[in-house]
Amino acid sequence: MRVLAAAALAAALACAAVPAAAQDSSAHVVVPHFTAEQAAAFSKQVERDLAAKGARVAMVFRAGRGRDQLPEGISYTHGAFWVYRTIRTADGQSLSGYAVYNLYAGDGKAWSRIESRLVQDYPLDFTRGSTVDDMGVIIPSPEMQRRIIAVIDSPTYAKVHNPAYSLVANPWSRKYQNCNNFMLNVIAAAVWETDDPARISADLKAHYKPTIVKANAVLRLFGPIADPRLRTDDQKGPIRTATYESLAAFMQENGLLQESYIFNYRP
Amino acid sequence: MRLPVFSILALSLLAAPAVAQDSVQEASAAGRAASEVATHLTASGVKTAVGVSAIAVGVVGSVAAVGGSAAVVGGTASLGVADSASDAARASGAAASGPLKVDDRVVVSPDPAPQVPYDTKPR
Numbered sequence: 134m135r136v137l138a139a140a141a142l143a144a145a146l147a148c149a150a151v152p153a154a155a156q157d158s159s160a161h162v163v164v165p166h167f168t169a170e171q172a173a174a175f176s177k178q179v180e181r182d183l184a185a186k187g188a189r190v191a192m193v194f195r196a197g198r199g200r201d202q203l204p205e206g207i208s209y210t211h212g213a214f215w216v217y218r219t220i221r222t223a224d225g226q227s228l229s230g231y232a233v234y235n236l237y238a239g240d241g242k243a244w245s246r247i248e249s250r251l252v253q254d255y256p257l258d259f260t261r262g263s264t265v266d267d268m269g270v271i272i273p274s275p276e277m278q279r280r281i282i283a284v285i286d287s288p289t290y291a292k293v294h295n296p297a298y299s300l301v302a303n304p305w306s307r308k309y310q311n312c313n314n315f316m317l318n319v320i321a322a323a324v325w326e327t328d329d330p331a332r333i334s335a336d337l338k339a340h341y342k343p344t345i346v347k348a349n350a351v352l353r354l355f356g357p358i359a360d361p362r363l364r365t366d367d368q369k370g371p372i373r374t375a376t377y378e379s380l381a382a383f384m385q386e387n388g389l390l391q392e393s394y395i396f397n398y399r400p
Numbered sequence: 401m402r403l404p405v406f407s408i409l410a411l412s413l414l415a416a417p418a419v420a421q422d423s424v425q426e427a428s429a430a431g432r433a434a435s436e437v438a439t440h441l442t443a444s445g446v447k448t449a450v451g452v453s454a455i456a457v458g459v460v461g462s463v464a465a466v467g468g469s470a471a472v473v474g475g476t477a478s479l480g481v482a483d484s485a486s487d488a489a490r491a492s493g494a495a496a497s498g499p500l501k502v503d504d505r506v507v508v509s510p511d512p513a514p515q516v517p518y519d520t521k522p523r
Contacts, residue, residue, distance in 0.1 A: 169437050170444050173506045184500035189457075217500055219457050220507055223450035228503035232454030255451050255507040257437075286456055 164197065166264045167398075175398045176256035179215075179268055180231050182396055189217045189278045190285075192316055193233075194269035194377040197262050204346050209269050209377045211235075212313050213259065216282060220255075233259050234285055236315040238298045238362060247361050249298040249310065251291065266398040269377040271384060272391040273320075280323035289328040293318040299364040301346055301374045305338040307331070308367035313375035317341065320380075324389065341383050343373035438508040451507040 167175060183191050194209035203210070213235040220228050237252045239245045260268075273281060284290055299309035304317050307330055321333040321341075365372060384390040438448045 169440050170446060173441055173446050173448075177502070177504075177506060180502045184502045187498050187500060189500075216454070217457055218454035220449075220451050220503075221453045221455065222505075222507070223452050223510070226449065228449060228505055228507070229457075229501045230503050230505075230507060232451070232507075253454060254509045257506055258509055261437075282456070 163261045164264050167260065169261070171398075171400075172260040172263075173257055175263070176260040178399055179260070179270070179396055180256055183215060183231065183270070183272070184217070186272060186391075188215075188272045188391070190273065190281050191215045192271040192273070192377075192380065193259065194271075195259060195263040196265045196267075199264055206378060207344065207346070207376050211262065212269075212316055212377060212380075214281070214285060214316065214319070215256065215259075216285060231256055234290075235259075236294065236310070236312040238311070247298050247364070248296050249294070249312075249315075250296065251294055251315075268396045269381075269393070270396050271377070271381050271393045273384060274389055274391050277320070277323060277384075277389045278391075280326075281319060284319050284323045289322050290319065292328045293322050293330055293333060295330070298362060299367065300360065300362045301365060301368070301372050303367040303373050304341060304343050304375045305334065305373060306367040307334050309364055311374070313377070313380060317375045317380060317383075320384070320389070324387075340387070341375075342379060344376040344379040346372040346374055435508070435511050441506060441508070447505045448508050449505045450510050452510065
């Protein structure tokens with residue numbers, strides 16, 4: 134009986150470990166998939182592709198875990214806004230390109246793994262964390278681009294941030310937030326022209342269909358032991374979270390999208 | 401009664417790979433500081449620049465904000481962006497029109513990366 138119970142638990146945990154990788158916004162993640170030169174080339178390829186399409190802002194997504202470790206229907210683990218900017222450099226020059234606006238969870242050293250911060254870095258930082266040869270891209274409609282940038286450049290950007298982090302934060306609840314939920318909140322602030330987090334949550338519940346992460350009760354029960362970032366007490370019923378897939382669908386269905394696509398690295 | 405103890409032990413063992421993976425990533429040779437990466441890229445012939453700040457393109461004067469009580473649309477929530485864009489959004493200078501120029505240089509973050517998310521005002 135004991136052996137049977139242990140086997141059942143092990144099987145359940147094997148399933149539970151997969152949703153833990155649904156999102157991963159760890160700060161400054163670097164993986165050995167690309168060399169520094171390849172990551173630099175990839176970042177510049179994405180930048181030029183966005184620039185050719187006239188995108189002042191895009192939502193770009195990377196996979197920080199192997200696809201075989203991701204739940205079904207989820208392709209990417211971290212997303213951020215890439216914003217076209219004038220970049221001042223340490224040698225006193227200015228150049229044109231994209232800056233990246235992230236929500237990062239701590240790595241347990243610089244700050245807590247269950248707390249997030251808003252950090253601006255650059256495309257190279259983003260591509261260095263990719264474990265695959267592709268990125269997901271969402272380019273909002275021109276009007277949405279204007280509104281999103283206005284939010285990013287305002288106090289609203291910080292106001293809609295909730296530093297309490299969960300890998301599978303529920304976008305219908307304000308209790309936790311991850312990188313994609315944060316982007317969704319910025320989009321909502323732009324769409325409804327509000328900086329009220331409570332109103333944003335209510336509007337998202339009415340209009341946004343989250344991705345359902347396949348999991349079971351054991352995940353909810355034991356998840357906090359397996360990974361402190363896997364907090365699910367904001368979930369009622371199935372585990373819901375925001376992903377590239379559901380964000381793109383939301384924007385497509387509501388006329389907020391210019392285009393969404395997968396961008397492949399060109400060696 | 402022994403089952404919970406065994407279960408916790410099993411959980412700890414099974415949870416290890418997920419945590420270890422993050423540690424491996426951070427400890428990898430590729431995980432060097434940005435300044436080291438810049439040096440490495442430069443040695444490889446890649447043109448780099450250390451980014452100090454990112455500012456809004458074409459912004460004159462202060463950056464307008466969407467949001468705040470004055471900008472809240474009252475009544476029932478509706479979805480979709482109205483044809484008439486808000487003045488605040490227009491003031492951001494984000495007119496999506498035509499291809500944009502991207503510099504060849506690869507921008508490397510300073511160490512540590514800035515934590516201010518909207519340092520966008522012209523200086």
